[in-house]
Amino acid sequence: xxxxxAQAVPAAECEPVPAIxxxxxxxxxxxxxxxxxxxxxxxxSLRLVGAANSRRQQTEPVKLAERNLREQLKSTGAQRDDxxxxxxxxxxxAAIKVIVDATAxxxxxxxxxxxxxxxxxxVTANKSLGGGELPGWRTLQAALANGARYGDSATVGAxxxxxxxxxxxxxxxxxxxxxxxxxxxxxxxxxxxxxxxRPFSVLLREARERGYTEPDPRADxxxxxxxxxxxxxxxxxxxxxxxxxxxxxxxxxxxxxxLGTEAFLDRLEELDEPxxxxxxxAKxxxxxxxxxxxxxxxxxxxxxxxxxxxxxxxxxxxGTDNQFALTTTRYHxxxxxxxxxxxxxxxxxxxxxxxxxxLG
Ligand SMILES: NC(=O)C1=CN([C@@H]2O[C@H](COP(=O)(O)OP(=O)(O)OC[C@H]3O[C@@H](n4cnc5c(N)ncnc54)[C@H](O)[C@@H]3O)[C@@H](O)[C@H]2O)C=CC1
Ligand SMILES: N[C@@H](CC=O)C(=O)O
Numbered sequence: 001x002x003x004x005x006a007q008a009v010p011a012a013e014c015e016p017v018p019a020i021x022x023x024x025x026x027x028x029x030x031x032x033x034x035x036x037x038x039x040x041x042x043x044x045s046l047r048l049v050g051a052a053n054s055r056r057q058q059t060e061p062v063k064l065a066e067r068n069l070r071e072q073l074k075s076t077g078a079q080r081d082d083x084x085x086x087x088x089x090x091x092x093x094a095a096i097k098v099i100v101d102a103t104a105x106x107x108x109x110x111x112x113x114x115x116x117x118x119x120x121x122x123v124t125a126n127k128s129l130g131g132g133e134l135p136g137w138r139t140l141q142a143a144l145a146n147g148a149r150y151g152d153s154a155t156v157g158a159x160x161x162x163x164x165x166x167x168x169x170x171x172x173x174x175x176x177x178x179x180x181x182x183x184x185x186x187x188x189x190x191x192x193x194x195x196x197x198r199p200f201s202v203l204l205r206e207a208r209e210r211g212y213t214e215p216d217p218r219a220d221x222x223x224x225x226x227x228x229x230x231x232x233x234x235x236x237x238x239x240x241x242x243x244x245x246x247x248x249x250x251x252x253x254x255x256x257x258x259l260g261t262e263a264f265l266d267r268l269e270e271l272d273e274p275x276x277x278x279x280x281x282a283k284x285x286x287x288x289x290x291x292x293x294x295x296x297x298x299x300x301x302x303x304x305x306x307x308x309x310x311x312x313x314x315x316x317x318x319g320t321d322n323q324f325a326l327t328t329t330r331y332h333x334x335x336x337x338x339x340x341x342x343x344x345x346x347x348x349x350x351x352x353x354x355x356x357x358x359l360g
Contacts, residue, residue, distance in 0.1 A: 015061070018047035020360055021092035023085045026102035027053045027070045029211040030125050030154075033349035034102055035070055043353060045360055049092045050085040054105070057081065059088040082111070089120065096359050100352055101126045104215050110136065113143035116150065123151035123355040125348055130155055130235070131228025134242040137235055151355025156229050157322045157342045158185060159351020165338060166236055169328055176237035178327040179295040180335075183229040183303075185320035185343020186212040186220045187291040192317050194289070200275040201268035212320055212343040216261045221271070222250035223291070226303045230293045233324075239299050249304025251275070251291075282307045290314040313337070320344060 022038075024031055031051075038048055050059045051069060056077035058064055066072060078084065089097040099115055101108055101124040109128035113136075116122055129136050130152055144150055156162045166176065182188045186207045193203050204221075207213050219225045227246045234241045253274065256264055282289050287307040292314060295301045308315050314323055322342025325335035341347055 015047075017093040019045040019094065020047070020096040020098060020356060021049045021089050021094035022046050022098045022100055022356060023050035023052075023089055024048060024100045024102060025052050025085075025108060026105075026126075027051055027073055028102065028215065029345045030348045030352070031100075031102035032070045033211075033345035034100065034352050037349050037353050039067070042357070046356060047092065047094070049088040052077075052080055052085060054103070055080055057085060059084060086115075086118075086120070096121065098123055098356050098359060100124070100356065102349075102352065104128065104219070106132065112150070113139045116140070116143040116148040117146055119146070119148050121149045121151070121359050123154075123352055123359075125154035125352060127155045127225070127228040127232060130232040131230075132243070134240060137231075137240075149359060151352070151358065152232065153355050154348050154351035155232055157183070157324065157338070157340070158320075158344060158348045159354065160322060160324070160338055160340050160342060162233065162324050162338050163236055165336070166233065166326070169326075169330075169336075170237070174328045174330045176234075176239075176295075176326060176328055177297050177332065178335075179230070179233060179237075179293070180325045181293060181323040181337075182290060182314050182317060183226045183293045183322055183324070183342070184220055184291055185322060185341065186214075186217070187226070188317055188322060188342060189320045191289050191291060192319065192321070194275070194279060196276060196279050196283070199269065199272045201272050204268055204271070211345040216264070218252050218256070218261075218264060222252045223248040223303045224250070226291065226293050227301075230295060230301055230303060234295055234299075234301065239295070241299060241301060245299070245301060247300075247302040247304070249302075251305060278305070286310065288312075288315050290317075 048064050053073050056073050057080055058077045098121045103126055106128040109126050112122045112129050129140055153159050189207050189212055190203050213220050214225055227248050231241055287309055290308050292306045293303045320341045320343045324338045327335045
């Protein structure tokens, strides 16, 4: 009788209750790197109880444990359904239940506040809520009052310690006065590498292959992704800025704006001529091009391409380096500068893992 009962209990129910149960949304470049990290000793206290891409999801423990889960999800698994993923989190029995959003979906980001209000922690690389319309940000702040936590380190600098530093300064009574720098890893890579010898479109394809760009690179080139990061930092510093308060000068010509992503990717060469001309003009004046973000003391924000002299701090960046120069009431003679690689699957996935572990 006992033997029959033991056989009837599914294997998952016999597993010890994990300290932290995780559902992963998005198994693309960043989500794929996060799945790899889950197989390392650093993630021993975590159990993946669900994973999804835009069309399919998996909650079966045996399938979730497969090394090729990301590839499997492309053709197998149940249809996308948030309710089944939340049920898997609840069934885990874990005290800490986390939804990791590694998508760029505005639709999913709009659900973050609701999940937080229901007690699920949210860890996100998706900037659409924190860096979206102001009412969304306010809803998020209200949901956080219920005790669940929002891990957003990956949304700025791909996990460089920008938001954590800012929060620590504010806790000590310091206040952000101005902010300036290079907030895009892909645009940094492009303008640090571009010297006119290889077409801009070739470098852009390279940046995309390396996992630096957004799913649609126009989100980078248009300045939208940089504006989102600026808004996230500014709002965390107490500036209640709206989208319409950021002046954005993008690099996507009118003729390429309305296309689908694939059609746009087929026409990247159309970016080459205008950028070659701007590069040549800057060079003739002894300057270089950098995509800068700025927030001044009056809360005026701008992102766009600027010419800077060779001795400007932003002119001395390498690879995907981001640079955040924070002037505060206490760092006022010289800014506090945070600099380092600001895009790429591995560093971003690590930021997600770090935020999940911080919940333990
Ligand atoms: N690539 C990088 O260096 C960094 C990326 N990020 C952010 O990480 C996010 C993901 O970027 P990538 O991995 O490069 O994009 P990606 O395009 O490679 O992957 C996106 C994934 O999200 C999935 N997805 C879309 N809608 C979904 C939905 N409703 N439910 C479940 N899954 C859904 C897609 O199927 C895909 O698996 C973006 O928000 C990006 O801004 C943040 C910091 C750095
Ligand atoms: N596409 C983004 C990735 C990180 O947020 C960038 O280029 O910075």
